[in-house]
Amino acid sequence: MKHFWVFLSLTILLLTNSFAQKPDKLTSAELFHDIQKLNFLGTALYVAAHPDDENTSLISYLDNHEKARTVYLSMTRGDGGQNLIGSELAELLGVLRTQELLAARHLDGGEQRFTRAIDFGFSKHPKETLKIWDKDKVLADVVWAIRNIKPDVIINRFDHRTPGSTHGHHTSSAILSMEAFDLANDPDVYSEQLQWTTPWQPKRIFYNTSWWQYGSQEAFEKVDKSGMVRLDVGTYYPELGLSNNEIAAMARSQHLCQGFGRLTDRGTDNEYIELLKGDMPKENDVFEGINTTWSRVKGGEAVGNILYKVEENFDFQNPSKHIPELVKAYQQLQKVEDEHWRTLKSEELKNIILASAGLYLEASSASASATPGSKVTINIETINRSSSNITLNEIEIVGTDAHLSPNKILGNNQKENFEISFTVPENTSYTSPYWLNESGTLGTYTVNDQSLIGKPETPSAFVAVFTLVIDGVDIPFEKSVVHRYSRPDRGELYEPFAILPEVTSKIDEKVLIFASADTKEIQVKVRAGKNGVSGTVELDHPAEWTVSPQNIPFSIAQKGEEISVTFKVTPPDTESEGKIEPKITMGNKVYDKELVEIDYDHIPKQSVLLPSEAKVVRMDIKKSGEHIAYIMGAGDMVPENLEQIGYQVHIVDPNDVQNGDLDKYDAVVVGIRAYNVVEALKFKQPVLFDYVKNGGTMIVQYNTAGRWASQFENIAPYDVTLSRDRVTDENAEVKILAPNHSLMNFPNAITKKDFDGWVQERGLYFPSEWSSEFTPILSMKDEGETEKQGSLIVAPYGEGHYIYTGLSFFRELPVGVSGAYKLFANMLSVGKDQVKRDSNVKG
Numbered sequence: 001m002k003h004f005w006v007f008l009s010l011t012i013l014l015l016t017n018s019f020a021q022k023p024d025k026l027t028s029a030e031l032f033h034d035i036q037k038l039n040f041l042g043t044a045l046y047v048a049a050h051p052d053d054e055n056t057s058l059i060s061y062l063d064n065h066e067k068a069r070t071v072y073l074s075m076t077r078g079d080g081g082q083n084l085i086g087s088e089l090a091e092l093l094g095v096l097r098t099q100e101l102l103a104a105r106h107l108d109g110g111e112q113r114f115t116r117a118i119d120f121g122f123s124k125h126p127k128e129t130l131k132i133w134d135k136d137k138v139l140a141d142v143v144w145a146i147r148n149i150k151p152d153v154i155i156n157r158f159d160h161r162t163p164g165s166t167h168g169h170h171t172s173s174a175i176l177s178m179e180a181f182d183l184a185n186d187p188d189v190y191s192e193q194l195q196w197t198t199p200w201q202p203k204r205i206f207y208n209t210s211w212w213q214y215g216s217q218e219a220f221e222k223v224d225k226s227g228m229v230r231l232d233v234g235t236y237y238p239e240l241g242l243s244n245n246e247i248a249a250m251a252r253s254q255h256l257c258q259g260f261g262r263l264t265d266r267g268t269d270n271e272y273i274e275l276l277k278g279d280m281p282k283e284n285d286v287f288e289g290i291n292t293t294w295s296r297v298k299g300g301e302a303v304g305n306i307l308y309k310v311e312e313n314f315d316f317q318n319p320s321k322h323i324p325e326l327v328k329a330y331q332q333l334q335k336v337e338d339e340h341w342r343t344l345k346s347e348e349l350k351n352i353i354l355a356s357a358g359l360y361l362e363a364s365s366a367s368a369s370a371t372p373g374s375k376v377t378i379n380i381e382t383i384n385r386s387s388s389n390i391t392l393n394e395i396e397i398v399g400t401d402a403h404l405s406p407n408k409i410l411g412n413n414q415k416e417n418f419e420i421s422f423t424v425p426e427n428t429s430y431t432s433p434y435w436l437n438e439s440g441t442l443g444t445y446t447v448n449d450q451s452l453i454g455k456p457e458t459p460s461a462f463v464a465v466f467t468l469v470i471d472g473v474d475i476p477f478e479k480s481v482v483h484r485y486s487r488p489d490r491g492e493l494y495e496p497f498a499i500l501p502e503v504t505s506k507i508d509e510k511v512l513i514f515a516s517a518d519t520k521e522i523q524v525k526v527r528a529g530k531n532g533v534s535g536t537v538e539l540d541h542p543a544e545w546t547v548s549p550q551n552i553p554f555s556i557a558q559k560g561e562e563i564s565v566t567f568k569v570t571p572p573d574t575e576s577e578g579k580i581e582p583k584i585t586m587g588n589k590v591y592d593k594e595l596v597e598i599d600y601d602h603i604p605k606q607s608v609l610l611p612s613e614a615k616v617v618r619m620d621i622k623k624s625g626e627h628i629a630y631i632m633g634a635g636d637m638v639p640e641n642l643e644q645i646g647y648q649v650h651i652v653d654p655n656d657v658q659n660g661d662l663d664k665y666d667a668v669v670v671g672i673r674a675y676n677v678v679e680a681l682k683f684k685q686p687v688l689f690d691y692v693k694n695g696g697t698m699i700v701q702y703n704t705a706g707r708w709a710s711q712f713e714n715i716a717p718y719d720v721t722l723s724r725d726r727v728t729d730e731n732a733e734v735k736i737l738a739p740n741h742s743l744m745n746f747p748n749a750i751t752k753k754d755f756d757g758w759v760q761e762r763g764l765y766f767p768s769e770w771s772s773e774f775t776p777i778l779s780m781k782d783e784g785e786t787e788k789q790g791s792l793i794v795a796p797y798g799e800g801h802y803i804y805t806g807l808s809f810f811r812e813l814p815v816g817v818s819g820a821y822k823l824f825a826n827m828l829s830v831g832k833d834q835v836k837r838d839s840n841v842k843g
């Protein structure tokens with residue numbers, strides 16, 4: 001059981017210290033809030049699927065009004081989806097969103113947990129979701145969360161009874177929560193977990209319903225609410241000077257990469273939760289009838305007797321007055337047998353003791369990172385800003401031999417500084433998100449250490465333990481070692497102190513397309529993690545590819561400095577794909593990681609180590625035409641991707657386009673969601689259609705049905721009705737409806753094989769109806785649905801061609817799917833075979 005204690009106390013430590021690594025400095029009012037929370041022994045668990053699903057109003061209400069420990073369990077880290085503030089996608093987006101959730105929880109007072117499930121993209125039905133997630137593993141993680149957190153009440157964001165009405169991840173989160181509610185207390189279920197935790201039965205489970213479930217506010221007003229609890233989440237907290245919904249809006253606004261920055265709300269606001277299992281509370285209080293006092297714990301009454309008095313007589317002007325009582329309560333609490341409450345409440349109480357005495361403890365490094373085997377100096381700062389009787393006995397850095405025994409009385413407002421040095425043990429793990437250390441499946445991350453599962457982030461590399469004697473009692477206080485520095489334009493800053501490799505490498509372009517057998521020069525960047533590194537770089541490659549030279553020697557003087565080396569890479573004559581992987585040899589060690597840093601103002605800086613690699617694809621692709629005009633929409637990489645296969649892509653601003661300007665281009669391509677986001681297109685459709693009429697090719701990629709419909713007469717020169725039809729199974733069979741059409745034949749012959757290896761989905765927002773001028777080229781469907789024929793439709797118009805496609809080229813091209821490239825090249829060449837035939841006839 002010792003292992004479990006360490007695991008739990010580190011978890012709490014992380015939650016109190018992680019936010020931007022900046023130490024919390026509590027006012028008396030905040031300290032009083034923490035004492036009220038200390039005296040409330042009730043826990044709520046909120047369950048949903050993604051970062052941004054959580055109802056921050058309810059989480060803040062449960063924390064600030066009820067004073068309950070409140071945890072948000074998000075099935076995923078939000079790895080799928082778009083990023084509005086930077087270039088991080090997929091697993092890196094998951095890292096960013098994890099930190100945004102922690103930033104949100106820091107404001108609304110909740111804690112954050114996850115399962116191993118991956119946000120793999122949209123799914124229509126929980127059946128599909130649970131197949132890809134590996135239901136057994138994710139259910140195990142929900143049971144694990146319930147057993148560790150021991151919630152009295154669970155609140156689901158989504159309805160488990162309405163599969164198919166929302167994202168499959170959403171319904172799945174509710175289904176798993178309902179099942180786990182029934183399983184967590186059964187010792188025969190996931191019994192291997194019981195070496196670290198104990199079974200647990202929550203008392204109630206609710207569904208956080210909303211008017212949108214009923215279509216309108218008016219319809220919801222008429223609904224019978226006898227099975228629901230009503231909570232006024234607009235309540236005002238005078239001690240904080242904030243309404244609950246103001247706090248909720250600030251928390252929600254942390255989801256910046258999803259564009260959730262928003263205005264605050266004030267005033268009464270009712271939230272309804274519908275009871276699913278357990279007994280109905282008699283009042284509008286989710287904890288009604290549940291003992292949430294110290295008497296719920298054996299031996300807790302003695303602790304409560306002291307702490308309730310502190311709460312009652314709290315001295316806002318001199319909280320240190322309470323130190324003797326708080327220390328007595330701490331001593332009593334150590335006698336409590338119940339490990340769960342003892343651990344949890346000891347951490348809370350220790351933070352209250354620190355804040356009450358104005359005690360400041362910090363362990364910081366002047367450098368941001370170190371490598372295994374290197375020497376590190378940590379600056380220790382301690383100060384007691386009260387007249388309490390406090391002695392600093394010992395300081396140690398966990399996992400090292402670093403140890404000081406100052407045995408010094410900390411006088412009122414007398415700063416004490418120390419230096420402590422140690423060598424980073426050779427076996428210290430690198431600082432990187434733990435869930436990315438092993439390669440996972442499409443649906444779940446691989447995490448081999450059970451104690452890490454569920455944790456929001458990787459534990460700090462090093463923790464300093466300060467042993468203080470307060471009023472004669474030894475109390476250990478843990479603080480993560482941080483990097484503290486200042487910048488003239490930003491003031492004092494904190495970052496996690498990271499352990500990183502001595503050298504890392506990187507190829508900037510993650511997918512390299514070879515459209516011919518020509519050799520390309522590939523740059524590998526090498527970055528030093530410490531001063532004075534030297535060695536050689538090699539490039540591992542598939543057998544049929546050639547790389548020269550075999551290896552390149554390098555040396556770098558300064559830590560943080562980056563140099564480039566260049567290899568010549570030659571593909572085989574025939575189609576082939578694989579990986580090239582830089583390997584750096586220094587002495588007898590080989591380094592093969594890329595370091596990615598994620599650095600934004602609203603989150604602590606993240607260091608992520610990924611395998612250093614790039615995908616290389618030799619595709620036998622033919623193209624006709626050279627110059628492409630591209631009108632950007634919501635943002636995609638298609639222009640860069642087309643350049644990789646030899647097109648010259650010109651980004652065109654529709655504001656500047658006049659009749660005739662486009663005639664010099666072989667095709668005009670409109671980026672994803674352009675008609676949803678580019679105002680000017682409203683006025684430029686006639687110019688674009690004229691270009692087609694005069695012999696041009698216009699390709700429009702997916703747009704959502706909602707916004708453009710109200711603004712545009714039509715998106716095409718003929719009638720087209722966009723719909724919400726999508727095919728989310730990336731392996732769905734594709735039937736070729738028009739095998740003789742030039743799109744399937746020129747210049748590349750397209751076969752079913754070209755639809756192998758697609759990622760995430762086939763496509764989205766397909767037209768459901770179109771006029772007879774259009775030819776549908778392909779047909780596909782998700783399991784259990786009807787065939788959808790609108791993924792790629794083409795019509796001649798005047799001398800030219802108009803194409804509308806909802807196929808997800810914006811996802812397929814960046815990852816080097818060769819069939820998608822060939823099909824795109826054919827779209828750009830549509831009608832060109834006709835011209836050729838005509839000119840042949842003439843010649």
Ligand SMILES: [Zn+2]
Pocket residue numbers: 049050052053167170
């Ligand atoms: Zn969601």
